[in-house]
Amino acid sequence: MSLYAFLGTLEIGFIYGLVAMGVFITFRVLDFPDLTVDGSFTLGAATTATLIVLDINPFLSTLCGTLAASSAGLVTAWLNLRFNILHLLASILTMTALYTINLRVMGKPNMSLIMEPTMLTPFEGLGIPAMYLKVVFVAVFAIVAGLLVAWFLYTQYGLAMRAVGSNKRMAQANGIVVDEKVYVGLALSNGLVGLAGALFAQTNGFADSTMGIGTIVVGLAAVIIGESLFGTRSILIVVMGCIIGSILYRIAVSMALNADFLGFQASDLNLLTAVLVTLSLIFPKLRSEWKAKKAKRKEI
Amino acid sequence: MIRCENLHVTFNHGLATEKLALRGIDITIPSGDFVTVIGSNGAGKSTLLNTIAGDIETTRGHIFFEDRDVTNLPATARTKDIARVFQDPLAGTCGDLSVEENMALAYGRGKRGRLTFALNSKLRKLFKEQLSRLNLGIEDRLNVQMGLLSGGQRQSVSLLMAALQPSSILLLDEHTAALDPKTAALVMDITSQIIEEKKLTVMMVTHSMRQALDYGTRTLMLHEGKVVFDLTGEERAKYEVKDLLNLFALSRNDGEELDDDKLLLDT
Numbered sequence: 001m002s003l004y005a006f007l008g009t010l011e012i013g014f015i016y017g018l019v020a021m022g023v024f025i026t027f028r029v030l031d032f033p034d035l036t037v038d039g040s041f042t043l044g045a046a047t048t049a050t051l052i053v054l055d056i057n058p059f060l061s062t063l064c065g066t067l068a069a070s071s072a073g074l075v076t077a078w079l080n081l082r083f084n085i086l087h088l089l090a091s092i093l094t095m096t097a098l099y100t101i102n103l104r105v106m107g108k109p110n111m112s113l114i115m116e117p118t119m120l121t122p123f124e125g126l127g128i129p130a131m132y133l134k135v136v137f138v139a140v141f142a143i144v145a146g147l148l149v150a151w152f153l154y155t156q157y158g159l160a161m162r163a164v165g166s167n168k169r170m171a172q173a174n175g176i177v178v179d180e181k182v183y184v185g186l187a188l189s190n191g192l193v194g195l196a197g198a199l200f201a202q203t204n205g206f207a208d209s210t211m212g213i214g215t216i217v218v219g220l221a222a223v224i225i226g227e228s229l230f231g232t233r234s235i236l237i238v239v240m241g242c243i244i245g246s247i248l249y250r251i252a253v254s255m256a257l258n259a260d261f262l263g264f265q266a267s268d269l270n271l272l273t274a275v276l277v278t279l280s281l282i283f284p285k286l287r288s289e290w291k292a293k294k295a296k297r298k299e300i
Numbered sequence: 301m302i303r304c305e306n307l308h309v310t311f312n313h314g315l316a317t318e319k320l321a322l323r324g325i326d327i328t329i330p331s332g333d334f335v336t337v338i339g340s341n342g343a344g345k346s347t348l349l350n351t352i353a354g355d356i357e358t359t360r361g362h363i364f365f366e367d368r369d370v371t372n373l374p375a376t377a378r379t380k381d382i383a384r385v386f387q388d389p390l391a392g393t394c395g396d397l398s399v400e401e402n403m404a405l406a407y408g409r410g411k412r413g414r415l416t417f418a419l420n421s422k423l424r425k426l427f428k429e430q431l432s433r434l435n436l437g438i439e440d441r442l443n444v445q446m447g448l449l450s451g452g453q454r455q456s457v458s459l460l461m462a463a464l465q466p467s468s469i470l471l472l473d474e475h476t477a478a479l480d481p482k483t484a485a486l487v488m489d490i491t492s493q494i495i496e497e498k499k500l501t502v503m504m505v506t507h508s509m510r511q512a513l514d515y516g517t518r519t520l521m522l523h524e525g526k527v528v529f530d531l532t533g534e535e536r537a538k539y540e541v542k543d544l545l546n547l548f549a550l551s552r553n554d555g556e557e558l559d560d561d562k563l564l565l566d567t
Contacts, residue, residue, distance in 0.1 A: 159401060167391070170394055175380070
């Protein structure tokens with residue numbers, strides 16, 4: 001892999017590290033499988049790109065993109081909590097609606113940012129080579145966001161949110177308002193994903209209506225890789241594991257795609273992703289089965 | 301003090317499956333009283349507790365804590381006054397969180413969650429102190445996941461958690477029913493200690509006639525959503541398990557057979 005390709009892989013890895021943290025909050029902390037992210041990733045990108053093209057400050061545009069994605073999370077939470085629609089289904093409904101909304105936001109299926117100012121523009125004069133600048137920029141975002149998420153989950157409020165995901169009845173008996181935690185959690189999760197979309201649009205120079213497809217699977221893959229490599233001993237480890245897992249996932253995919261003897265094409269990405277995630281889901285189960293079998297044989 | 305006035309609870313109101321779970325409960329439990337509640341399955345014991353806790357909405361009637369009408373207060377708001385321990389040891393604690401995190405949650409009961417660290421060294425010391433009272437060695441396992449403790453250990457920790465924040469009312473819903481006799485006795489011991497120490501107003505639902513008479517200062521028997529017997533003072537002191545069983549039979553003068561083998565077993 002060339003240095004240039006490697007830096008590109010790192011850059012995408014850090015950006016999807018934010019997605020992984022969002023997925024971690026819904027899937028693991030709140031136990032609320034939320035597929036909204038496929039739409040909110042694009043919504044974050046589309047909103048930010050559209051505002052930048054309208055000559056709005058890129059930082060303000062990114063904030064708006066993030067908030068727009070957060071509100072998509074709130075819609076999913078509302079459908080689930082207020083009307084008892086199954087969480088998975090509620091999130092699929094929001095995701096489907098977002099596809100149209102994203103097209104409407106941009107007014108066309110694809111929007112270029114090549115000649116537009118981005119959040120990176122102010123840093124371009126600092127003397128860091130352009131190829132490194134992007135990586136450093138997204139790395140700072142991912143790591144700062146990771147520290148903030150970890151800190152949040154260690155606070156009284158964050159602990160209450162974790163209790164809601166673990167045992168609703170216990171949470172309620174301890175005075176925790178369950179619904180509020182779900183709303184905040186989904187807004188936070190989708191906000192992180194929307195921020196990732198906004199960063200993606202600015203570093204890659206475009207927003208596209210189909211860019212969000214498979215976001216959830218990639219995010220989940222990163223979470224699972226991080227968990228299986230670094231364990232779940234503490235929240236900080238798991239959250240940082242999301243970022244590292246995301247980078248490792250990208251490296252694995254790009255190596256698989258680049259290995260000529262495997263004969264993969266770029267269009268095989270989604271199948272590869274699905275196979276990778278499936279393997280990482282199967283592996284822990286198989287491992288415990290093997291261990292149990294081994295222990296049994298020893299006893300006899 | 302807990303006061304229930306003409307408390308009615310109906311499930312599935314207006315449907316074919318309508319069930320009158322509570323039909324006019326009028327009780328006053330003065331502060332510091334320890335009331336045991338007995339009754340056959342479906343008598344409304346758990347419904348009464350859950351209604352007082354706010355999990356179930358009242359259909360008619362009022363609930364007061366001291367002089368405050370809490371009938372329309374949601375369950376989470378009532379946790380300022382109420383601590384609870386459930387029958388299922390898994391229900392009262394978070395299995396995915398560590399022992400200290402569970403205790404930190406209980407420590408924050410009835411307060412708004414703030415954006416400050418949930419745990420600190422001061423709290424850990426307090427939790428350790430409290431846990432060492434159990435003599436179960438849990439004080440050295442603050443970091444262990446709650447799910448790895450046994451049912452009895454979890455139930456004991458739940459009790460400590462219930463007492464971490466000052467509250468006036470403790471609701472126990474058959475909290476020893478899922479435990480083996482030895483552990484149940486241990487948990488009951490801790491229960492008595494904590495109640496004594498914190499001067500709590502307690503309602504304890506139990507299936508064991510022995511427990512109902514041995515603990516507390518007053519025994520209520522529910523049947524079909526009504527209080528059928530209310531034993532206190534000297535009269536209660538004279539009661540034996542078999543007298544209670546007779547009361548049970550009496551309360552069912554509608555020809556129902558006494559089929560509660562479980563009640564007999566638990567004596």
